[in-house]
Amino acid sequence: xxxxxxxxxxxxxxxxxxxxxxxxxxxxxxxxxxxxxxxxxxxxxxxxxxxxxxxxxxxxxxxxxxxxxxxxxxxxxxxxxxxxxxxxxxxxxxxxxxxxxxxxxxxxxxxxxxxxxxxxxxxxxxxxxxxxxxxxxxxxxxxxxxxxxxxxxxxxxxxxxxxxxxxxxxx
Amino acid sequence: xxxxxxxxxxxxxxxxxxxxxxxxxxxxxxxxxxxxxxxxxxxxxxxxxxxxxxxxxxxxxxxxxxxxxxxxxxxxxxxxxxxxxxxxxxxxxxxxxxxxxxxxxxxxx
Numbered sequence: 001x002x003x004x005x006x007x008x009x010x011x012x013x014x015x016x017x018x019x020x021x022x023x024x025x026x027x028x029x030x031x032x033x034x035x036x037x038x039x040x041x042x043x044x045x046x047x048x049x050x051x052x053x054x055x056x057x058x059x060x061x062x063x064x065x066x067x068x069x070x071x072x073x074x075x076x077x078x079x080x081x082x083x084x085x086x087x088x089x090x091x092x093x094x095x096x097x098x099x100x101x102x103x104x105x106x107x108x109x110x111x112x113x114x115x116x117x118x119x120x121x122x123x124x125x126x127x128x129x130x131x132x133x134x135x136x137x138x139x140x141x142x143x144x145x146x147x148x149x150x151x152x153x154x155x156x157x158x159x160x161x162x163x164x165x166x167x168x169x170x171x
Numbered sequence: 172x173x174x175x176x177x178x179x180x181x182x183x184x185x186x187x188x189x190x191x192x193x194x195x196x197x198x199x200x201x202x203x204x205x206x207x208x209x210x211x212x213x214x215x216x217x218x219x220x221x222x223x224x225x226x227x228x229x230x231x232x233x234x235x236x237x238x239x240x241x242x243x244x245x246x247x248x249x250x251x252x253x254x255x256x257x258x259x260x261x262x263x264x265x266x267x268x269x270x271x272x273x274x275x276x277x278x279x280x
Contacts, residue, residue, distance in 0.1 A: 020191075075261070086200070089200075158252075
């Protein structure tokens with residue numbers, strides 16, 4: 001993938017990520033988050049992780065964000081009237097975030113291994129070997145079979161939990 | 172800008188996304204926005220994991236798929252977490268008629 005596309009997707013992703021935080025209207029925030037996740041899927045695909053990119057679009061930008069929008073509209077959240085800004089919270093938030101960025105800058109500056117470009121695939125690599133979904137499936141159902149089944153149980157528990165939580169009378 | 176991409180580029184973008192999500196959690200007081208910022212932070216971790224997976228090619232010359240497995244599990248758990256978290260927010264809204272965290276400051280109602 002050309003570096004130009006990477007920087008385009010990265011800039012869009014960070015811009016819309018910032019829009020999530022800045023927007024006053026919760027619906028606008030949620031829609032910015034959808035665009036942010038779509039750009040993130042573009043970055044995944046730039047890393048040859050096609051399967052992860054596709055489930056990022058389907059699960060995150062699709063299912064999860066529909067759930068968010070559904071709840072925002074169900075609760076009928078209006079555009080928040082500007083309240084007095086929590087100055088202490090704002091200062092601490094901005095301070096910690098910029099300290100984190102500064103630290104990241106120094107760490108990455110010294111991380112010489114990360115300054116090499118991504119290794120190219122070897123000459124004889126066939127399309128079948130590069131078949132991303134097949135490789136992911138093979139790894140998932142052999143090496144990581146037990147965690148996969150545990151995840152199934154977790155999703156079942158979450159489903160039951162949500163049904164119980166959203167019953168009308170909560171005792 | 173036209174040199175080949177390095178691992179550090181992806182790590183920097185991922186770290187910036189994490190910082191945005193983190194600042195959002197501390198700055199915003201609408202509980203649903205806070206929840207969305209948590210999702211941003213999870214996604215930032217996913218991006219760095221996929222970048223490491225692509226960077227660390229094994230003897231076969233293919234990406235290290237263990238990193239992508241972790242991303243797969245994170246996405247699944249995050250989807251379950253969103254469902255449960257939003258159900259809790261709806262229950263909270265029914266009890267208090269607010270989603271503003273500063274209006275929810277007593278342990279017992």
